[in-house]
Amino acid sequence: MKQKETLLTTPLKDQKIELSHLIIEEMGDEHKTSSVDTPLRSDAFDKTDDDKIAAIEPHFRAIMETLGMDLNDDSLRGTPLRVAKMYVKELFQGLNPANMPSMTLFENKFQYNEMLVEKNINFYTNCEHHFVPFFGKAHVAYISSGKVIGLSKLNRLVEYFSKRPQVQERLTMQIGKALQTVLQTQDVAVMMDAKHLCVSSRGVKDDSSNTITSFFGGKFQEENTKLEFLKYIELND
Numbered sequence: 385m386k387q388k389e390t391l392l393t394t395p396l397k398d399q400k401i402e403l404s405h406l407i408i409e410e411m412g413d414e415h416k417t418s419s420v421d422t423p424l425r426s427d428a429f430d431k432t433d434d435d436k437i438a439a440i441e442p443h444f445r446a447i448m449e450t451l452g453m454d455l456n457d458d459s460l461r462g463t464p465l466r467v468a469k470m471y472v473k474e475l476f477q478g479l480n481p482a483n484m485p486s487m488t489l490f491e492n493k494f495q496y497n498e499m500l501v502e503k504n505i506n507f508y509t510n511c512e513h514h515f516v517p518f519f520g521k522a523h524v525a526y527i528s529s530g531k532v533i534g535l536s537k538l539n540r541l542v543e544y545f546s547k548r549p550q551v552q553e554r555l556t557m558q559i560g561k562a563l564q565t566v567l568q569t570q571d572v573a574v575m576m577d578a579k580h581l582c583v584s585s586r587g588v589k590d591d592s593s594n595t596i597t598s599f600f601g602g603k604f605q606e607e608n609t610k611l612e613f614l615k616y617i618e619l620n621d
């Protein structure tokens with residue numbers, strides 16, 4: 385720790401920048417995150433979706449051309465616009481809070497006070513460090529405080545937070561915290577099991593490893609409740 389501080393306060397300005405770049409690059413490859421909230425600019429939603437698509441298209445065209453590709457080719461011609469639309473309208477539409485699914489609560493008429501587990505929710509998201517997919521299964525559980533939500537809403541919430549450039553730890557926490565707010569209880573658990581293409585298709589090229597992250601709130605921090613949840617999600621299919 386101390387050594388790192390010394391390195392960063394080195395009086396040579398250029399060297400300082402180089403070192404902080406190295407640390408940031410390493411942070412990306414190690415998939416570390418800096419905060420629970422997605423880092424957003426203050427002007428994040430000043431532009432309309434159509435304005436964003438129009439702005440991204442020439443940038444993506446420039447990337448392809450810089451790589452040496454000939455965009456006069458019929459197969460490539462439409463790619464920049466296609467990618468711009470896909471980013472704004474599909475893959476990253478969850479950046480905008482206006483796209484958060486509505487979460488209607490119902491009274492828990494059956495007085496079902498046991499754990500409810502929704503397991504094997506498929507999710508697809510993109511790593512914010514490499515902009516390539518990571519995907520897998522999310523398992524979500526809560527203990528009702530008197531309110532319940534429709535099961536499909538749990539899937540929708542997972543999908544909403546997945547449609548951002550993400551880090552798996554943050555995605556897991558964002559889902560957990562949002563559920564705590566919506567369901568008005570701390571008793572929420574989330575576990576995510578994912579494969580990262582930035583680990584399997586490049587870098588260390590490890591295609592057998594999975595990454596597992598978890599969020600345990602309220603009663604789920606107690607050993608018995610946690611174990612009950614883990615037992616349910618262990619049962620395959």
Ligand SMILES: [Zn+2]
Nearest residue numbers: 511513514582
């Ligand atoms: Zn990555």
